[in-house]
Amino acid sequence: MANPIRIAFSPGRMKLHNYAIEQEDRKQAEAEPRLRENERIPPQSTLESAVLAKFHQYHRIESTDSTRLLVLDPGAKADNLLTGRLETLSDRNMGGYKALSYVWGEPKFVDRIFIEGKRSDITESLGTALRRLRPLPGQPPLRIWVDQICINQKDIVERNRQVRLMHAIFKDASQVLVWLGADPNEHAFRAFQLVGSVRSIFDDKLLSQLARAEGSSCDWIPSEYWKSLRELTRLPWFRRAWIPQEIGTDAEAHVYWGNETIPWESLRFSDTPPDSVSAEARRSFVYQLCLNSRNVATDPRDYVFSLLGHPSARVGPDNTIIIQPDYDNSVADVYHEIAIRALVTGTTLMVLNAVSVNGKPVRPLCEGGQPLPSWVPRWDAGRFGRIIGFPGLYKASGSGASGITKASFEDHFTTLVISGGVIDALDNVLPKFTESHFSLDSSKKSLLLTIWRLCSAWPSPPHTLRAFLDTLAPVSHFRYMTPPEPPHSQAPISGNAVYHSGIAALKELFPSSSHFSSKNDPRKLLGTNNTDNVEISPTTWIQAAEDNTVHRCFAISRDKSYFALVPPTAEPEDVLCLLTGGETPYVLRPHPKDSGVYVFVGEAYVVGWMNDALSKLTEGGKLKTFRIR
Known part of the structure; x- marks a missing residue:
């Protein structure tokens, strides 16, 4: 021109x-x-542009349905140089690519790969993985999706878009490659051999039944193999928050640890509850968040975003995603928003059951900022154990839905307004349970004896004994979480079988105590049931009680003397209540400053109030309105 x-x-x-x-x-x-x-x-100041020209520069992917692939060049084992190129993938169904699942490791970009001659810095962990997985000279290049390279991590807009696609990227991959890390101590060979041997036993129905019937001690396996297996289970990859999205698809997967490899199916052992219960758990996005909170995420927002590929993340008639990933939002905003959306789009109060505290201080999400409402779970704080309100296990408020809408919130969505009723106030709150309270060799086990002495002061011994045992290890825990093995697969586990096993366990814990001695055997209070076909060992009962109670407290209510299992932060005068749509009872605390407002403490187990119990509180009166902040 x-x-x-x-x-x-x-x-x-x-x-x-x-x-x-x-x-x-x-x-x-x-x-x-x-x-x-x-x-x-x-x-360096004058050469800045020249230096930058040596680095790979990203151009944003504008299409919301496209991604990049790394085409990794072959290389010899002794060659440290990593080279390749990036190509745009607009149709993932074309296949022919693999996806990498790995641990980033330390966020220090001390390694490098050259993309079409331009340098791109990567973590040491990724560099080690690529050198292990790349083809040897003379073989075709490896087309592989790697988040650290295929997503411009500095571009928030692109990062948000690509996170939405990650489940589909792994689902459509021809193979998922799982990199567990280097193996300097050569544990992989022994660990994978042991896994393969054990798997072959359980895959054979006859061998599996024989092993369980005989209670095989596996003493034929050398100790060093068990040590290697233990090292395998301790690898950081198994605690990654992104695992469900990356490995939970139908794509074939192979696991690499150092120089060894094994099919993912050989490592994948599942022990699931009955279909009626597990189906509800699979449909609950909040429950998936509970499971994921036990894992590790570098970015706390990924405890939520990493699960958006799970089927339960789709809600409503339009099957829309429950929350859009946005890394511009703070961690507090993400946690607050997902709690609101889960309550509005769901029919239960599972979000409240997910509020988990172990009695230890939790680091605030933002210094000087507005704290999260007490009813919003902290997904980055980690769970202390199994939740009481496992989906489908209890229906304390009945089959009715919670009915929560956007109108159920006040004060800029910080106050949850919901109906319910008061069961009773707490009186005695005993010390928090730990694993040592169920150990034969620990002096701390005396807490159980102290609790029983308190409980046995009430009349109706059979009822009191059942309530005591049921609070520690509910019968429902055995019926749903540990279905019986053949030949008793059709025989339900009775309450008496559980109670008798509990008393036998307490006799082992306190052999010299008169409370559980053979002379004054409490099982006489329960009677016998000749139809019981299922036996539960004392060891199994102790394990169940430990799983159920650790980091919780045994409590007795004030006016009606109900036995309850409550959060470790519960205090006397806190209120046991039922809320509309709640799976379990909950503990609330009157707000110290605002009259009529409550602070949410956590979920609770209250004997006699775990199923269809809300109707007991509506006889002769209306439900109470709770404002929880």
Whole structure:
């Protein structure tokens, strides 16, 4: 295009003037002082653009349904140089690519790969993985999706878009490669051999039944193999928050640890509850969040975002995603928003059951900022154990839905308004349970004896004994979480079988105590049931009680003497209540400053109030309105 020319006037004469040339001259005149100054300052400042030109530069992927693939060049084992190129993948169904699941490791980018000759810094963990997995010279390049390279991690907009696609990327991959890390101590061979041997036993129905019937001690396996297996289970990959999205698809997967490899199916052992219960758990996004909170995420927001590929993340008639991933939002905002959306789109109060505290201080999400409402779970704080309100296990408020809408919130969504009723206030709250309270060799086990002495002071011994045992290890825990093995697969586990096993366990814990001695055997209070076909060992009962109670407290209510299992932060005068749509009872505390407002403490187990119990509180009166902040 020709330079723009316009007419300009000068004193005494008219001339044609080229403004484009004048502007270029002005730029050169302004640049000369800077050039002279650059000669006196460090070279890195003047060479900045030249240095940057040596690094790979990303161009944002504008399509919301496209991603990049790394085409990794072959290389010899002794060759440290990593090279490759990036290509855009717009149709993931074309297949022919693999996806990498791995641990980032330390967020220090001390390794590098050259993308079409341009340097890109990567973590040491990824560099080790790529050198192990790349093809050898003479083989075709490896087309692989790697988040650290295929997503511009510095571009929040692109990062948000790509996170939405991650489940589909792994689902459509021809194979998922799981990199567990290097194996400097050579544990992988022994660990994978042991896994394969054990798996072959359980895959054979006859061998499996024989092993369980005989209670095989597996003493034929050398100790060093068990040590290697223990090292395998301790690897960081198994605690990654992204595992469900990356490995939970139908794509074939192979696991690599050092120089060894094994099919993922050989490592995948599952012990699931009955279908009626597990189906509800699979449909509950909040329950998936509970499971994921036991894992590790570098970015706390990923405890939520890493699960958006799970089927339970789709809600409503339009099957829309429950929350859009947005890394511009703070951790507190993400946790607050997902709690609101889960309550509004769900029919239960599972979010409240997910509020988990172990009695230890939790680091605030933002210094000086507004704290999260007490009813919002902290997914980054980690869970202390199995939740009481396992989906489908209890229906304390009945089959009715919670009915929560956007109108159920006040004070800018910080106050939850919901109906319910008061069961009773707490009176005695005993010390928090730990694993040592169920150990034969620990002096702390005396807490169980102290609790029984308190409980046995009430009348109706059979009822009191059942309530005591049921609070520690509910019968429902055995019926749903540990279905019987053949040949008793059709025989339900009776309450008496559980109670008798509990008393036998307490006799083992306290052999010299008169409370559980053979002379005064409490089982006489329970009677016998000749139809019981299922036996539960004392060891199994102790394990169940430990799983159920650790980091919780045994409590007795004030007016009606109900036995309850409550959070470790519960205090006397806290209120046991039922809330509409709640799976379990809950503990609330009157707000110290605002009358009529409550602070949410946590879920509770209360004997006799775990199923269809809300109707007991509505007889002769209306439900109470709770404002929880």
